[in-house]
Amino acid sequence: xxxxxxxxPRKSYWLSLAALAVVLPVAIxxxxxxxxxxxxxxxxxxxxxxxxxxxxxxxxxxxxLTGLARLPGALPGTTVVLAEYEAAVEDExxxxxxxxxxxxxxxxRGRRWKGTFMVDPVVRKMRPDAAQKPHCGTAEASRKGDxxxxxxxxxxxxxxxxxxLSLALYGGMPDSLLLK
Amino acid sequence: MNGAVRSLTAVIVAAGVLxxxxxxxxxxxxxxxxxxxxxxxxxxxxxxxxAIGIAKVYLAxxxxxxxxxxxxxxxxxxxxxxxESAVEAKNESLGLTSAEWLGPDGxxxxxxxxxxxxxxxxxxxxxxxxxxRPMLMIFEVPESQIAGARLLVARSPYAPLAEEAWxxxxxxSTDDIHPSITLSRGGQQxxxxxxxx
Amino acid sequence: MTxxxxxxxxxxxxxxxxxxxxxxxxxxxxxxMAVYAAANPEPVPxxxxxxxxxxxxxxxxxxxxxxxxxxxxxxxxxDPRTYVMLEFDLENRSAVSSYAxxxxxxxxxxxxxxxxxxxxxxxxxxxxxxxxxxxPEKMVIAWEWPAGLSVPRALRVLVGGQFYKRRDNLYGxxxxxxxxxxAVVELPVTAEQRPQ
Numbered sequence: 001x002x003x004x005x006x007x008x009p010r011k012s013y014w015l016s017l018a019a020l021a022v023v024l025p026v027a028i029x030x031x032x033x034x035x036x037x038x039x040x041x042x043x044x045x046x047x048x049x050x051x052x053x054x055x056x057x058x059x060x061x062x063x064x065l066t067g068l069a070r071l072p073g074a075l076p077g078t079t080v081v082l083a084e085y086e087a088a089v090e091d092e093x094x095x096x097x098x099x100x101x102x103x104x105x106x107x108x109r110g111r112r113w114k115g116t117f118m119v120d121p122v123v124r125k126m127r128p129d130a131a132q133k134p135h136c137g138t139a140e141a142s143r144k145g146d147x148x149x150x151x152x153x154x155x156x157x158x159x160x161x162x163x164x165l166s167l168a169l170y171g172g173m174p175d176s177l178l179l180k
Numbered sequence: 181m182n183g184a185v186r187s188l189t190a191v192i193v194a195a196g197v198l199x200x201x202x203x204x205x206x207x208x209x210x211x212x213x214x215x216x217x218x219x220x221x222x223x224x225x226x227x228x229x230x231a232i233g234i235a236k237v238y239l240a241x242x243x244x245x246x247x248x249x250x251x252x253x254x255x256x257x258x259x260x261x262x263x264e265s266a267v268e269a270k271n272e273s274l275g276l277t278s279a280e281w282l283g284p285d286g287x288x289x290x291x292x293x294x295x296x297x298x299x300x301x302x303x304x305x306x307x308x309x310x311x312x313r314p315m316l317m318i319f320e321v322p323e324s325q326i327a328g329a330r331l332l333v334a335r336s337p338y339a340p341l342a343e344e345a346w347x348x349x350x351x352x353s354t355d356d357i358h359p360s361i362t363l364s365r366g367g368q369q370x371x372x373x374x375x376x377x
Numbered sequence: 378m379t380x381x382x383x384x385x386x387x388x389x390x391x392x393x394x395x396x397x398x399x400x401x402x403x404x405x406x407x408x409x410m411a412v413y414a415a416a417n418p419e420p421v422p423x424x425x426x427x428x429x430x431x432x433x434x435x436x437x438x439x440x441x442x443x444x445x446x447x448x449x450x451x452x453x454x455x456d457p458r459t460y461v462m463l464e465f466d467l468e469n470r471s472a473v474s475s476y477a478x479x480x481x482x483x484x485x486x487x488x489x490x491x492x493x494x495x496x497x498x499x500x501x502x503x504x505x506x507x508x509x510x511x512x513p514e515k516m517v518i519a520w521e522w523p524a525g526l527s528v529p530r531a532l533r534v535l536v537g538g539q540f541y542k543r544r545d546n547l548y549g550x551x552x553x554x555x556x557x558x559x560a561v562v563e564l565p566v567t568a569e570q571r572p573q
Contacts, residue, residue, distance in 0.1 A: 074368045078311055104272070111309040114273035157310035207543065208550035255500055258512050280473075290474040293506030294498070322511050 047166065047176040058177050059169040060094030061087035061148075065179035067130075068163060071122045073155060080120045081105055081113075081154045082130055083165050085179065088147045098171025101136035105154040106178065108162030115152040123153050136167070214334050214344035221331075221350045227343035230276065230307060231268045232315075232333055234347055238262040238376060239326065239354075240361040243318070245298055254294055258322040259357055262374065263331065268312040277303045278337040278344075279317045283325030288332075292318045298363050299371035316372055326352050424536075424560045429466075432560075434539035434553050435481065436513075438466040442532045442564040449497035449517040450504070459522040461566060463532065464499070468513040471541075471553065476507050480537030480555045482518055494520045529566055536560040 029036055050056040055064035067084040074080075083105065089095055104112040115135070124131040133151035156163075168176035219225030221234045239261055243254040254260070267276060279302050281289040291302055299305075300316035307313055317331070328351070334344035362375040424430055429438045442463045447453045449462060463482065469475060477496050484491070498505040499515035508514055522528060538556035545552055 075311065076369075110271065112272035113308055114306065117306070155308055155311065157308075160310065205549075208548045209552075212550075252501075256512075257514070258509075286472060287510045288473040289509050290507055294501055294503075320509055320512065322509075325511075 042173070045175065047168075047178040049164075049178045050180060052180045055088070056177055056179075057090060058167075058175065059098040059171050060091035060096075061089050063087050063167065063177055063179065065165055066149075068165070069127070071120075071126055073158075074120075074122065075155075077158055079156055079158050079160075080122050081156055081163065082123050082127060082151060083154065084130055084133065084149070084151045085165065085167070086147050086149045089144050092144050094171070095169075098169040099136075100170060102166075102168040102170070102176075103136055103152055104166045105156060106164045106166045107156070107160040109160075111160065112166065113154045113156050115154055120153045120155065123151075212340035214339060214342050216332075216346040217343050219345055219347045221347055225345045225347055226270075227345050229270055229272075229274060229335055229343065230345075231270065231312075232265055232345050232347070234263060234265045234331065234349070236264045237349065237352060238264075238361055238374070239352060239357040240359070240376075241357060242360045243295065244360060244362045245295060246364060247297055256320050258320055259326060259354075260292075260361065261319040261321055261326065261352075262361055262363075263317040263319070264374070265315050265317065265333075266312050267307050267315045269307040269309045271309060273306050273308050274335055275303055275306050276315065276333060276335055278332075278334040279319075280332040281319040281321055281325070282330040282332055282346075283321060284328035285325065287325060289319050289321045289325070292320050294320070295363075299365055305371070314370060314372075323354055326354065421535075421558050421561050424562050426562060426564045430536050430560045430562075431470075432481065432536060432538045433541070433556065434469070434471050434475075434478065436468040436470060437481065437536060439482075439534065439536075439562045439564060440464045440466065440515075442566045443569050444522070444528045444566050445569055448495070448519050448521075449499070449502060451502050458524075459528055460519045461522050461528060461532065462517050462519045463534065463564070464515065464517050466513055467508055467516050469508045469510045472510055474507040474509045477505060477516065478537070478539055478553075478555065480539070483535050483537065484520070485533045485535045485561065488523070488526070490523050492521050494518050528568070531563060531565050533561065533563050536562060 048056060048058070050063070050065070052065075055062045057063075063085065064087075065083065065085045067082070069082045069084075071080040071082060083103075087095070103115055105115075106112050119131045130151045133149055135152060136150050165179040166176060167179060217225060217227045219232075221237070224231055224233045239259050241259065242256070243260050243262070245252055245254065261281060279291040281291075283289065295301065295318050296303070298316060298318070300314055302315065302317060305313060305315070307315075317333075321329075329349050331347040331349055332344055333347070335342055358376050360377045362377060364373045364375075365371070366373045424439075426439050426441060429436050442461065444459060444461045446457060446459060448458075448460050465482070467477060479493075482494070495518070496505040497503060497517045497519060499517050505514075505516055508516075535558045538559040539553045540556045541551070541553055543551050545554070
């Protein structure tokens with residue numbers, strides 16, 4: 001190796017090493033073609049919190065939680081929560097393209113319950129009107145101005161407090177709603 | 181001459197290092213395999229997504245389960261291992277769809293797909309945070325794989341880097357093999373009823 | 378100074394030449410072997426029914442072939458159909474419970490319009506679930522025979538092999554891959570209803 005061409009080999013060595021620390025992350029970000037930035041943006045986005053009784057425009061509709069009823073659970077120590085909510089259609093095409101939904105019941109400790117696959121028998125018995133309501137996503141496509149009324153039941157332990165309904169539509173992600 | 185010897189040594193050493201690196205590179209299957217969480221039968225084993233406890237284990241030569249159309253007898257060339265456990269989801273509702281019996285010889289026996297209709301079997305129920313629920317796992321294994329086995333339970337068979345419970349099973353003797361076990365549908369609290377004959 | 382420089386240059390050229398010749402020789406030998414193997418394929422052995430065949434992942438013993446109007450489940454379909462069935466013993470030699478591979482048994486020559494066959498577990502008279510390691514099982518593979526075709530008098534089946542790669546070429550993962558045909562089996566087809 002001919003080292004005489006470079007009068008400060010040591011200095012340029014450290015300079016190169018320092019440059020690597022900058023260039024490598026930049027290369028990764030550039031190589032991901034924006035996906036990394038998108039992922040980071042989605043990961044740090046917090047859901048829009050909607051106060052009790054208020055409504056929020058999201059993914060082509062105006063969403064509102066109309067009821068969060070606690071019914072006795074079949075298993076000891078459990079409660080069936082019946083969440084009823086409605087969507088006033090604003091942009092039917094956008095809403096149709098945004099399905100399916102991701103629904104979960106969230107408590108103050110951050111635990112998430114998914115809806116029960118079948119309508120709970122207790123809902124059918126005590127709230128037959130709500131048992132008839134469709135799940136999110138199985139609701140018929142509606143026209144602008146219509147209001148879709150939906151319901152979902154959850155089985156949760158009795159000690160769960162501060163319940164909120166988390167609602168996300170695939171077409172509306174990474175945004176999501178947290179209905180109080 | 182000295183230089184030649186030196187370069188030859190360098191080549192051999194380089195070849196050796198490359199070979200060692202090639203041999204010691206972890207397999208892709210190892211890199212993406214689930215993260216084991218060790219535990220023992222009779223204790224609660226906590227993974228990040230769920231907790232599981234193994235209660236009772238029964239051995240039998242045959243299983244009877246009445247299905248809708250007819251009562252089915254399930255025979256085996258080995259032994260049926262029936263495991264009763266309790267599962268609780270931690271942060272979000274989930275189903276468990278992967279359960280394996282890891283025999284002392286390293287052979288993996290998936291939970292029996294012949295009996296997936298039995299209530300409580302993996303995949304048949306959704307587990308909720310804060311609500312412990314019973315789960316049934318049934319394996320079909322040769323007699324030689326009963327003692328010194330581990331039970332592997334995970335959320336899904338294809339979840340790289342997710343945690344998997346590795347539960348050391350209490351020693352079971354072939355003297356404990358019952359001639360037959362009858363399973364039937366239970367109620368809301370206990371999804372199945374097990375009768376030893 | 379110039380002498381030394383010349384000698385290193387000569388050394389380098391020599392090294393380059395040796396490496397080049399070695400590489401070329403390796404390529405030529407490997408290519409020659411591949412051509413030779415392709416030109417002289419090893420004949421696929423014809424195995425008699427009842428003899429065990431090692432396919433790598435499985436040990437399979439074809440027992441007998443028969444035809445009938447009832448599939449191995451014992452539940453006849455509402456409209457009359459004909460099934461051709463092959464009974465065989467199957468042992469899983471791999472370390473995990475696995476379904477019988479799709480290339481395990483195929484008809485020779487292939488029959489156009491034939492639906493994929495269904496493998497059954499004889500013990501349950503039901504569609505097969507994974508076969509566990511070290512626990513041989515009797516299986517029945519059933520082809521739903523096309524309506525326009527007459528049932529054959531004899532069946533010629535190809536038994537496909539599977540081989541294990543510790544590191545596959547794509548991900549470096551360990552898995553089993555379908556290989557070449559390892560055996561040919563010829564069986565007479567008898568007409569009957571149910572296996573006994």
